Structures are given as structure tokens and as C-alpha cells.
Amino acid sequence: MTRDLDSSLLRTFVTVAETGAVGAAASRLARTQAAVSMQLRRLEEDLGQRLLDRSPRGVQLTEAGHLLLPYAHTILGASADARRALSAGQVSGTVRLGMLEDIAVGRLPRALRRFSIAYPRVALEIVVDGSVTLSKRLAEGALDVVVADPALVEAAPLLTWTQPLFWVGARGYGRDADEPLALVAFGGPCLWQQNVLTALRRAGIAWRIVCTSTSLPAVQSAVEAGLGVSVLLEGNIRSESMRILGRAENLPEAPTADFGLFMREAAGAQVAAVRTLQRFLCEELHLGFCESEPRVPSME
Template identity: 40%
Template sequence: MISEQIGLDLLRTYVAVCRQGSLSRVAAQTGRTQSALSMQMRRLESLLERQLFQRTGRGVVPTAEGELLLGYATRILALGDEAVARLQQADISGGVRIGLAEEVATAALPAALGRLHRAYPDIRLDVVVDHSIALGRLWGEDGLDIMIGPTSAVVADALTSWNVELQWVCAPDYVLDQERPLDLVTFAAPCLWRRRMIDALAAAGREHRITLTSQSVTALQAAIENGLGVGLLPPEAVRAGSIRALKASASLPGPLTVQYGLYARDRRTPVVDAAIGVLLEGIPAPP
């Protein structure tokens, strides 16, 4: 039986720490001290009598039991948000066209769309997941009401923006051979990430060869996990135990930072505003 001491606020903080991978980052976003958040997480571990986090040099990641709790906590919070939305919001109906960049449409954004669909069952969702350049073109043709993509792909002001740190990653047993070109696993062209990674390698004087291309994050993860080469992934796509982050070295650049934004048309319907409100819950808060 779940303890009465494990409230929604504690679960919400836990989910935020898991998603951000950093107590200090969550503390800065919420206006609380890092020591207070650390005490909350230790209290949660004590209540459950389980270790929920592993400390790393770059922050924290959930343990296997922590990932199990994360799934349940996310569902509990989603149900609570859904209940509040259904009770407090007037009936909203109509359509909304949403574009999501493939490289960031992982866990949080699809979960947000699921909450939107449950909270507003009369909204018709038309969701496009594609590479950033294609989305930018669709946005320019007025084919989307809302778009989440890199700021470099759109000539417009974003409602909010945030940085995504891309980590160089490989399989746990992958061995870098300094005498051979670096095997790369990357998105298919045209792709802003691909361009950035190749430019960074060229600046570092590191030769490379592309061993696999795909427009699917899942396919890139599988290729990296099976040792086909090195790739760039955001922290939430780095699966603990099957993918490891590489440290910067003389022949390998450090992590790359890409800025993303949430865009919406100036003239919006209540349906679009409702979609924006839910999507904002699934993206990192601005620094």
C-alpha cells in the first residue's frame, strides 16, 4: 500500500529530477535549494526502501527500480492532470496540426499528447513527426498550427526555447580505434544534427565514415547498442546499461548544444491554446 506521505508534489519533483538528470537544474527551475530537493529524494527512497538514483559525474540517473517508479509516477500525475482539466475546462472541440521534430519526439512529448487526447477527447489531433528541415518547410507553408523544432529551422519567434545537449555515445563494449576513421551512426540527410556532428569532427581533425543512417531515433539507438558506431543522442534517449556516453578527448569533440523552441501562430483558437498548455508540460523549463 502506498504511503500517505508520498504525495503528488513529491512524485512531481521525482519525475522532474529523472527527466532533467540534475538536482541543481530542477532546483534552479523551481526556486528551491538543491539540498532541499536532495533531502526530498532521500526521503522518498527511505519511504520505499529502495535506491532510486545512481549518481554519475554528469548528474543522476534512475536505477532499474527508479525507472519502474518513474513509469507509475508519470501515470499518476497524468491522471491527476487529466481529472483537473476535464473538471475545470469547458468542452473544447476542433482540430490542431502539430509538428514534432523526430529527434526530440521521444517520451515526454508523446506522453503530453496522450494527456491532451484524454483531457479533450473532442480535439482532432493531426500530428506530424519528421526531420527538422521538413518541419521548417511545412511551417513556412502554413501547414502547422504548433511546431517543436530547432530554432535554426524557423524564421519566427518561439513562445519558449530550451537547449538540448547532444552526447557522443556508443555501446558499452565499443572500443574507439584512434588509427581508423570513426564509424558514425546518424540521421539521414538533410539533418541539422548530422551537419553539426560532421562539422565538429572536421574541426577536431577526426576522420569518419557513416555506417548507418535513419530518420528514426529507435533505429539509431539499436544501431549504437549493437556496436555499429558512435552517434549523437539527447540524454533522455541514452538507455542506461546499453548505451554509454563518451568523454571529450583530443580526437573526439565534447557534447554539442542545439536550441529548440515551441512555435505557434499569432492568431490561435482555444483548441491550439489548450494544446500549447499541455505541450509546455512536456518540455524543459527555460533557464
């Protein structure tokens, strides 16, 4: 008889995958590192698969880990959705949400669809743009909630968090150590890109930029075509056509990406809708508990 997967073990696995380190996951989950490691072992033993590669630099998902991750998100999301639907009450209003493309093409849009089902009286208006533009629209009052790079937003974030980036190449990619590393780069004000070049420079790795784009789908397509390698968030890796690169290709540790959650003060009937979305984002992005009546930073 097939056993159900333990949701507490899945939550630990997802948190470790998203933070890239057992210590960071333990802090987020309010558990000891030993307890987190034990739960990971229990899950691996239950599935009969090694899910994580461990090293002094942190952890990376194995092929089995990448396969499990979206299922883990679905299982945990369904449980949370049931609670939300039962407690939705009469929450209503319109919320204008701005977010980066890197977030918009990951799993968050699917989660927002679930939000709309759980809270049918809340209308979402979503804007996808760069951090600088989102910052301006937030200051002008054209957006209520924003997820963007805190270094490029002229406001105090309600919350900040960091997600690991991964070196990726096409499925058939093989690096020629005698040739400069072919790099697919993000254009525009992308802080990640500068960190990537700094990491390569420090590692003594020569590179050449073969493609530059401000469009995430264009970067993904260039990587899939085998033009070069890039760094992506976990949710933007197309596992059917890409593979994660690392020590075997003598690449340095990939940088991390910083994000912030920003809000404007809501008024009237909109307050409940904005705060409901804020709590939802905290839960979906695993940012810990958000108070039902948080202090919204001043936009002045």
C-alpha cells in the same frame, strides 16, 4: 504497508533528469539548489536506491533512475490528466501540430493520447518532419503549433528549452581504446551531429562513421545491433537493449539539444483549442507556467 510515492519528490527527480543539472532544475522549479538536493536524497532514501550519479559536469541517471523515470512520468501525468478532464468544458476545434521525429517517438505521443481523452472535442492533426519543412509549413499557415529546432525555424519561438543528450551503445558494447570510435550518425541538417564531432575532436578521440541515417528508428536499430555508438534523448533510449555510456568509456560530455515551441495566431473558435494544446505542451515538457492568453509571436 506500501507507501505512496511523493509526487513533489517525483517532480523534482523528473526535472533534474530532464535538465541534467541540479542548478537548472532548481531554476525551473523556483527552488534553491539545496532544497532540490534534499528532495532527491529523500526520494533515494525512500526507495533505498541511488537514482543519480553526480559529478562536476552534472548528473546522470543510474540504472535505477532510468527504471523509475517512466513510472514518474505516468504518476505525474495521471494527476494532471484528472485536473484537465474536470476543467475541459466545451473546448473544441482542430489543431494542426508539427513536431520533430526525435520528439514524436519519445513519450510525447502517449501524452497526446491523454490529451485527446481529456479534450475529446479537440481534433489533433499531427505532422512529423524535419525542422526546415515544419518551418515552411508554419509560415504557409498549414500548421498551428510546431515543436522544432529554433536554429532552423524562421520564426520567433514562444518558448525555448534545452534537453540533455546521452551517449548510448548496445547492452554488450565495449570500447576498444586502440581503435577509432565507431559512430552511428544522423544525416541531414542535424546540428547535434556537428556538436558531437566537435566534442570528439576537442577530446582528441578519433572516430569513423559506420552508419548514417536521417531516420531515428534506423539509428536506434544500428546502435542496438552493436554497429557503433550515438547520442540520443532520454526518451529515445531503449533501456532493454541499450546502455548509457560516459566516463567509463572515456567519452566527452554529450552535447545538448535545443527545442522551440512555435505558434501561429489562431482565429475564431479555434483559439481556445490551440491555446489549450499550448498549455498542455508546456506542462508535459515542463516548460513552466504558460499564460492562458499568451502573446503569439508574429510570423511576418
